[in-house]
Amino acid sequence: MSAVTDLENGGSGGSGGSLGARGGGVREVAPGYRASRTLPLRVEALRQWRRRRTLVMGGILAALPFILMIAFAVGGGPGSRDGGNGRITLIDTATASGANFAATCLFVSAGFLLVVPVALFCGDTVASEANWSSLRYLLASPVPRARLLWSKLVVALGFSLAAMVLLPLVALAAGTAAYGWGPLKLPAGGSLAAGDTVGRLAIAVAFIFVSQLVTAGLAFWLSTRTDAPLGAVGGAVGLTIVGNVLDAVTALGSYREFLPAHWQFAWADALQPQLEWGGMVKGAAVSVSYAIVLFALAFRGFARKDITS
DSSP, X not given: OHHHHHHHXXXXXXXXXXXXXXXXXXXXXXXXOOGGGSSOHHHHHHHHHTSHHHHHHHHHHHHHHHHHHHHHHHHTOGGGOOTTSOOOOTTTTTTSOHHHHHHHHHHHHTTTTTXXXXXXXXXXXXXXXXXXXXXXXXXXXXXXXXXHHHHHHHHHHHHHHHHHHXXXXXXXXXXXXXXXXXXXXXXXXXXXXXXXXXXXXXHHHHHXXXXXXXXXXXXXXXXXXXXXXXXXXXXXXXXXXXXXXXXXOGGGGGGGGGSGGGGTTGGGGGGSSSOOXXXXXXXXXXXXXXXXXXXXXXXXXXXXXXXXX
16 A cells, blocks of 8 residues: 555656655656656546446437427427416427427426536546545556546546537437427517527537536535545535525525526526527626636645545
8 A cells, every 4th residue: 555655646746757756755757757648538538438327328318309209299299288377488389490399408407407417427537436446546557636637527527518419419400300490489479590599509508518517516526525426426416406495595685696506597598589698697607616616626635635545
């Protein structure tokens, strides 16, 4: 164990031709060693791609549009039921066109379903290595700690973004095949030209991804603090749910604007006749601010942590 710890300490500050140990000394390393070449992104991405949970998550997101189509077919279409209140929502216009169907899939999944892949990919990435007792051997390779976290974070965010793009992309393709290509019918009245819908949906997906950076930061920080992947994933999802509950407490008044959950549906402003940026800018600022703090805590804590697993 002492040899492994010594290598970890050296690996934690390595760059160029030497590695600095915690004791303050400098040790020579093998010729040709470059810290920036350890754990390449393509290697980490391939490792994560081969994980069963990645394939399962992708399958669930790809299947959701077809499940909704079956539900609409069995139930007689969303427009046949308005609950008697006369209000029209995205659900009611789901079968108007492929663009409407894609927007509906985002609407029903943005609040929770799209939180899960972010928490899964970012919360499982480091904790799983510790759970498998392979984390210390990665550091003893030696892979610098900052490099290891950076590689895992970039790949985790990349898979999270891919998951968010997959759902509306499949929904748009399936919806167009089932309901045709046409303008995006707006619940409040009016419509967006068919040529503008793809760009507006892309803006909506981009905001959803940015708004979930706080979940990514929380899951990633928890992943560096525990050896239990489910604890990191569940903790991030649980605290996200708590945020949604707090946002529902109207007694908090304007304080709710400091909650990321308060802005989670601000992407709907992108699906208006006149594109509104105000809510999305505020929501993105809140989410990014929390995420920066959480990512910084993850890197700072992991750099000082005694890795024994």
